[in-house]
Amino acid sequence: MLYYKNLFIIIVASLFIIGCSGDGSFDEAGFDEAPPSSGEFIEGGDHGPYGQINWMNAPHFWEGNPSLASITLPGTHDSGTSNYGKFWAPYAKCQDVNINKQLEWGVRFLDLRVGFDGFTNPQICHGSAGHANRSLNQVLLGVRNFLIQYSSECVVLLFDDEYNEGKRLIDAIEALLYNNDYRDYVYDKPDIPHLNDARGKMIYWRRYDYSLVGRGLKVPIFKKYLLFPLYENAYLSTQDNYECSDKEKWKDVEDFLGIALRSAGEVPPIVNLIISFTSYYHGIPLPRLTAAFMNPKIKNYISKYQRANGGWPIHLGIIASDFVSQDLAHRMLCTNFIRHY
Numbered sequence: 001m002l003y004y005k006n007l008f009i010i011i012v013a014s015l016f017i018i019g020c021s022g023d024g025s026f027d028e029a030g031f032d033e034a035p036p037s038s039g040e041f042i043e044g045g046d047h048g049p050y051g052q053i054n055w056m057n058a059p060h061f062w063e064g065n066p067s068l069a070s071i072t073l074p075g076t077h078d079s080g081t082s083n084y085g086k087f088w089a090p091y092a093k094c095q096d097v098n099i100n101k102q103l104e105w106g107v108r109f110l111d112l113r114v115g116f117d118g119f120t121n122p123q124i125c126h127g128s129a130g131h132a133n134r135s136l137n138q139v140l141l142g143v144r145n146f147l148i149q150y151s152s153e154c155v156v157l158l159f160d161d162e163y164n165e166g167k168r169l170i171d172a173i174e175a176l177l178y179n180n181d182y183r184d185y186v187y188d189k190p191d192i193p194h195l196n197d198a199r200g201k202m203i204y205w206r207r208y209d210y211s212l213v214g215r216g217l218k219v220p221i222f223k224k225y226l227l228f229p230l231y232e233n234a235y236l237s238t239q240d241n242y243e244c245s246d247k248e249k250w251k252d253v254e255d256f257l258g259i260a261l262r263s264a265g266e267v268p269p270i271v272n273l274i275i276s277f278t279s280y281y282h283g284i285p286l287p288r289l290t291a292a293f294m295n296p297k298i299k300n301y302i303s304k305y306q307r308a309n310g311g312w313p314i315h316l317g318i319i320a321s322d323f324v325s326q327d328l329a330h331r332m333l334c335t336n337f338i339r340h341y
Contacts, residue, residue: 031313032058034337037330047152052106052326055333056195057152065196068203069273070265073156074332075109075320076102077279078287080124083133092129094279094287094322100142105329108155109318111277112139113162114173122172125162127285137176140202144185147200154187154198156318158219160207167210174212177204188215192234192271221275224252226259233269237317240277246293249280253294254301260317261305274317291322302331303341311339 032050035042035058041049045059061071078094079102095102099110114136115125123131124139143155161169177186187193187201204216219236220228227235239256241249253276260274278294279287298321306314314335321328 030060031336031338032060034334034339037327050152052330052333053104054150054152055106055336056108056154056199057150058337061195061336065194067192067194067266067271068154068156068198069192069271069317070315071195072260072314072316072332072335073108073318074106074324074329075111075156075275075318076107076324077111077277077320077322078126079107079110079112080134080139081126081132084126084129085133088129090288091285092126092132092287094126094291096323098134098142099139100146102324102329103143103146103153103155105324105326106333107324107329108153109275109320110139110143110155110157111160111320112136112157113160114169115162116165116169116172120172122169122176127162136173140176140182143202144182147185147202151200154193154195154201154203156203156205158205158207158221159216167212170208170210171212174215177202178213188213190215190217191231192217192273219273219275221277227272230273234271234273236273236275238275238277240275240279242277242280243282244280245282246290249278249290250294250297253278253298257301257316257319260315263315265315265317276317276319278319278321287322295321295323295325295328299328299331302335306335306339307341311341313337 033042035051035055037052041051044050044057047057047062050057076095079099081093082095082098084093113125114122117123117131122136124134125131147153159173185202186204187198188204205219206216207221221238221240223241224239226237230236237259239252241252256276263272265272280290316335319332
């Protein structure tokens, strides 16, 4: 079955720890102290201080220049749905805070489901609930303004055509993404960049095949798949089993976090991008209820394995969660740092 495809390769890759040598590693740079979960900052190196809001500004990221595949990236599922009103909120709202606040908390992966508003304007959407009272332009403007202020950071944008509207919608997305307001802030090479090449940029990843401009990296999301080929020497391992029981979902999340934990994400020349969606439902979609089950488990998993590693960094890939909190985002990003327990 697909889940066990190429398992031998994963086991071999798992023999490499996070501190593997080569381009994009952290060996020579060492690691910095984790930033506090607050507005406080730690004195950095030549590039100034860093905190939760600009954690990629830590000196070891500048010196080590890791691939995004070898960093734990806090992410959100259905990132732009905080504006749903009372009727749809129990079923379609997956975040309590807007994207600007998520970025301030350290989130660096946004899951953007897009559809038309009935006219020509791309909107953030979620299933049968329709558009979420937030235009794509508002999202891009907020991300760009954040990156202007914190140019050490980058933000991955994973776009999806929510209602399979095809070429017309994708043309509208890319016309907006490449207008004069945003084009200078877009990283659109079809690859997984190293951090120093991506700073100050919105990373254009897409779930759809078609691209008017032929840009961006296609990142398909599967129920479960190990080592899907993205391009030469680059693979995707992803988990989005969204219709299952609590027990089944946690096993899937735990399995993929374990794959990330035992690998480096990048063992040159091989890159393995690992994305775990923690969202799911069984019966009626109730994201807040399932997040209340899942998010504490993520926190406990991080504490358990970083403690077991003596407070040294651990690699967990991209984790896309419902109802992210400042504390959850902080715990995720702190896996990239030394943390004293």
